[in-house]
Amino acid sequence: MSTDVDTAPAVGDSERRRRTRERLMDAAFDVFAEAGVHTASVEAICERAGFSRGAFYSNFESKEELFFALSDREVDKTLARATDIAREVFPASAPNGEDVAEVVRTMIQFVRGEANWHRIVAEYRLLAMRSGDVATRYLDFTRRLNERVGDMLETITLGAGLRFVGDIRLISRTLIALSSAITEEQMLGGQSTDGRETEGDPLDFEAIVAYVHLVTEPAID
Amino acid sequence: MSTDVDTAPAVGDSERRRRTRERLMDAAFDVFAEAGVHTASVEAICERAGFSRGAFYSNFESKEELFFALSDREVDKTLARATDIAREVFPASAPNGEDVAEVVRTMIQFVRGEANWHRIVAEYRLLAMRSGDVATRYLDFTRRLNERVGDMLETITLGAGLRFVGDIRLISRTLIALSSAITEEQMLGGQSTDGRETEGDPLDFEAIVAYVHLVTEPAID
DNA sequence: CGTATCCGATACATGAATGTATTCGATACA
DNA sequence: TGTATCGAATACATTCATGTATCGGATACG
Numbered sequence: 001m002s003t004d005v006d007t008a009p010a011v012g013d014s015e016r017r018r019r020t021r022e023r024l025m026d027a028a029f030d031v032f033a034e035a036g037v038h039t040a041s042v043e044a045i046c047e048r049a050g051f052s053r054g055a056f057y058s059n060f061e062s063k064e065e066l067f068f069a070l071s072d073r074e075v076d077k078t079l080a081r082a083t084d085i086a087r088e089v090f091p092a093s094a095p096n097g098e099d100v101a102e103v104v105r106t107m108i109q110f111v112r113g114e115a116n117w118h119r120i121v122a123e124y125r126l127l128a129m130r131s132g133d134v135a136t137r138y139l140d141f142t143r144r145l146n147e148r149v150g151d152m153l154e155t156i157t158l159g160a161g162l163r164f165v166g167d168i169r170l171i172s173r174t175l176i177a178l179s180s181a182i183t184e185e186q187m188l189g190g191q192s193t194d195g196r197e198t199e200g201d202p203l204d205f206e207a208i209v210a211y212v213h214l215v216t217e218p219a220i221d
Numbered sequence: 222m223s224t225d226v227d228t229a230p231a232v233g234d235s236e237r238r239r240r241t242r243e244r245l246m247d248a249a250f251d252v253f254a255e256a257g258v259h260t261a262s263v264e265a266i267c268e269r270a271g272f273s274r275g276a277f278y279s280n281f282e283s284k285e286e287l288f289f290a291l292s293d294r295e296v297d298k299t300l301a302r303a304t305d306i307a308r309e310v311f312p313a314s315a316p317n318g319e320d321v322a323e324v325v326r327t328m329i330q331f332v333r334g335e336a337n338w339h340r341i342v343a344e345y346r347l348l349a350m351r352s353g354d355v356a357t358r359y360l361d362f363t364r365r366l367n368e369r370v371g372d373m374l375e376t377i378t379l380g381a382g383l384r385f386v387g388d389i390r391l392i393s394r395t396l397i398a399l400s401s402a403i404t405e406e407q408m409l410g411g412q413s414t415d416g417r418e419t420e421g422d423p424l425d426f427e428a429i430v431a432y433v434h435l436v437t438e439p440a441i442d
Numbered sequence: 443c444g445t446a447t448c449c450g451a452t453a454c455a456t457g458a459a460t461g462t463a464t465t466c467g468a469t470a471c472a
Numbered sequence: 473t474g475t476a477t478c479g480a481a482t483a484c485a486t487t488c489a490t491g492t493a494t495c496g497g498a499t500a501c502g
Binding site for chain 3: 473474475476477478479480481482483484485486487488489490491492493494495496497498499500501502
């Protein structure tokens with residue numbers, strides 16, 4: 001009997017299907033960011049995407065599978081964008097010290113841009129803390145991002161006639177950790193419901209530039 | 222009619238009641254850490270605490286209220302412990318450069334200790350990203366922790382005949398961000414389910430000590 | 443010793459989200 | 473034009489957590 005072992009099992013892969021999945025992921029991005037993965041219902045995602053739950057379960061096994069498909073997509077997008085920014089910025093850099101500050105500022109703007117992406121990453125990290133499998137994926141993401149940023153920094157800095165004092169990976173790591181922390185504070189402070197603004201002391205981005213200057217020195221060449 | 226406007230409304234505050242609340246919070250700490258605030262059911266918390274849901278709703282209005290009561294308690298505990306550690310460490314510091322490394326190491330051990338507390342904080346942060354009220358509380362916590370660590374660093378460093386180059390708050394902030402990032406990576410790497418260990422490159426704690434040396438210099442006095 | 447109060451247990455009603463089984467419609471293909 | 477296939481919609485059954493209302497027991501107090 002023709003059980004079609006390898007033609008039937010895999011579900012279709014038509015263009016229509018692909019678009020549906022994309023729309024569901026687009027919707028999920030917003031809904032997850034707003035409500036969180038657990039709070040968000042499949043229903044809510046479908047509603048925003050303009051589909052029914054039938055469509056959802058025809059395309060994804062569960063909400064979790066959707067989340068991981070989504071994170072993969074966004075991680076790729078993010079890394080691609082980081083690369084684009086690097087390509088866009090470093091040919092323009094006339095080799096002088098000021099450019100480093102500029103590059104760092106660009107990088108931070110990039111990190112800072114999307115609050116929703118920050119929420120997604122924060123949730124990704126939280127899930128990773130509870131599941132080894134997720135942790136593997138998450139660490140892979142952060143590792144790739146670190147490398148990308150490290151390369152970027154190194155290239156720029158060399159172009160500017162500077163070099164880093166110490167381990168470049170540690171430095172890029174520090175920069176990412178620091179700018180994330182600051183971005184986070186600004187994000188959290190900005191939305192404070194009650195009257196008073198973030199009067200505390202939102203450490204300025206300039207402080208990061210100061211750090212960069214601290215860990216760079218003229219390349220003797 | 223004696224409506225007892227200000228004697229009746231407040232629910233009891235007996236010793237028994239206080240103990241019940243504590244036990245519920247103890248249980249919630251574990252359950253929240255393991256499963257997450259949303260996934261964890263009131264039922265699960267009660268079961269671990271050895272109570273029924275009746276007891277729960279007699280003591281807390283909702284799971285969220287419990288979470289906030291719990292975070293307050295833990296934040297206080299954490300800050301108190303930070304203070305204790307500071308008190309414990311700095312009288313012992315014979316003023317030499319090595320002590321700084323030792324202190325940083327102690328600080329990191331402290332941060333590192335409890336994976337569950339990390340999970341709780343991560344969730345706290347995530348909730349803060351979606352609610353201005355929570356954000357206010359969370360920022361207050363991080364601000365206090367920063368101050369505490371900053372004071373600690375400053376005292377120790379002075380005692381060791383060193384001084385920080387640059388803004389001490391930025392430095393303590395950087396240290397916290399960095400050690401959190403590293404702790405996180407170790408935590409995530411450690412639990413990876415599949416065979417391979419965290420072979421990647423777990424930036425060593427020593428690297429942080431290197432950073433401290435980078436931002437300190439002998440106090441000319 | 444009896445009674446009242448406080449606190450936790452039990453039982454129940456409700457609402458919400460999930461996943462599946464089935465149906466309907468459109469598009470490709472003969 | 474008829475038919476088969478694929479993908480999304482609909483309807484349904486089920487599970488699960490919540491919150492409340494009521495009950496029972498213990499302890500304190502007269």
